[in-house]
Amino acid sequence: MRIGMVAPLAESVPPALYGGTERVVHYLTEELVRLGCEVTLFAAGDSRTSARLVGCAPRALRLDPAVRDQLPHHIAMLRTVREQADRFDLIHANIDWLHYPALLDRLGRTLTTLHGRLDLPDLRAVHHAYPEAPLVSVSEAQRAPLADLRLNWMGTVHHGLPADLYRPSTRGGDxxxxxxxxxxxxxxxxxxxxxxxxxxxxxxxxxxxxxxxxxxxxxxxxxxxxxxxxxxxxxxxxxxxxxxxxxxxxxxxxxxxxxxxxxxxxxxxxxxxxxxxxxxxxxxxxxxxxxxxxxxxxxxxxxxxxxxxxxxxxxxxxxxxxxFTAERMARDYLAIYARLCESASQRPIAA
Known part of the structure; x- marks a missing residue:
């Protein structure tokens, strides 16, 4: 399967220090590659990945003192994603809803994982306007604020970590x-x-x-x-x-x-x-x-x-x-990818 993975540009993938979404994108991307997928990662240029990297900013935006507003950099990245979209069986976006207008005619083959809180009132407007967008939540609780909207939830996928990333300690401390x-x-x-x-x-x-x-x-x-x-x-x-x-x-x-x-x-x-x-x-x-x-x-x-x-x-x-391993997370996503591609081939979403 050919996957275009879109990451936020605030941090590298993986982040050097703090960073949640970019860290999860890294674990997922590496596991998908290990499982035989052809993945292209759109991310900050200082990212490290086994996938094909398309650097959409020279470095993590949070660490660049010249960057005052991150939005223009993400809009520029979406132009690059749009130009390469035909290379992929699907696009997996991890930048909230920012890509919806740019990929409107490809939303049927674009999976959006919502990583942030959904209880902010202003978010209802964008989700009401794009109810067809295929969505994944990272917990069932995350969905609750939008439960009254008829959204295209494809599933919930809890995050996972590489099994060998941390070593268990049998003793702990005080x-x-x-x-x-x-x-x-x-x-x-x-x-x-x-x-x-x-x-x-x-x-x-x-x-x-x-x-x-x-x-x-x-x-x-x-x-x-x-x-x-x-x-x-x-x-x-x-x-x-x-x-x-x-x-x-x-x-x-x-x-x-x-x-x-x-x-x-x-x-x-x-x-x-x-x-x-x-x-x-x-x-x-x-x-x-x-x-x-x-x-x-x-x-x-x-x-x-x-x-x-x-x-x-x-x-x-x-x-x-x-x-909570990365392998379990990746296999959960692969099952959703397969359903999304099958659905899109049967009934593509038009612009």
């Missing part, structure tokens, strides 16, 4: 870990208070976006100083491996409808329990008492942190291997 991004919806303030209530040390390994810098300096940095929290900053895969392996549990105290939460399965791959709020995708990912705990308060989370040592880290890793 610290708790917050891993990801400093932002109000991720609630690092909760993580700090949970660790304090559990009388455990906390490490925070997180990116601070420009839009969240004031929040970090005003609210989070003082809390970290007051509770002697170790701030690590952004980390790569090797850094994640070490931190997760040394942690008793990952704290995921979110306060928003998380579409998936890749860090949860990164923790599971290391055998590390996850303590998470009942928001968004969490109930689809965390198995209470097996791979972690789902909580509704800081007090519950602190108690879960104390109990996390009782969970079997080998069993957590086994559940990761059963549910």
């Amino acid at each position: 610290t708790l870990l917050f891993l990801g991004r400093i932002s109000p919806e991720k609630r690092p303030d909760r993580a700090i208070r949970i660790a304090a209530a559990a009388r455990m040390r906390l490490r925070i390994a997180a990116k601070v976006d420009a839009v969240d810098r004031d929040y970090h300096e005003r609210e989070i940095a003082p809390l970290m100083r007051a509770h002697d929290v170790e701030f690590v900053g952004e980390v790569d895969d090797a850094g994640k491996q070490r931190l997760l392996a040394e942690s008793r549990a990952l704290l995921f105290p979110i306060d928003w409808p998380e579409p998936f939460g890749l860090v949860m399965i990164e923790a599971m791959a290391c055998g590390t329990p996850v303590i998470a709020w009942r928001c968004g995708s969490v109930p689809e990912v965390v198995e209470p008492g097996v791979t972690g705990f789902i909580v509704a308060s800081e007090a519950e989370a602190a108690e879960a942190a104390r109990r996390a040592v009782l969970l079997d880290r080998g069993r957590i890793r086994a559940r990761f291997e059963a549910r």
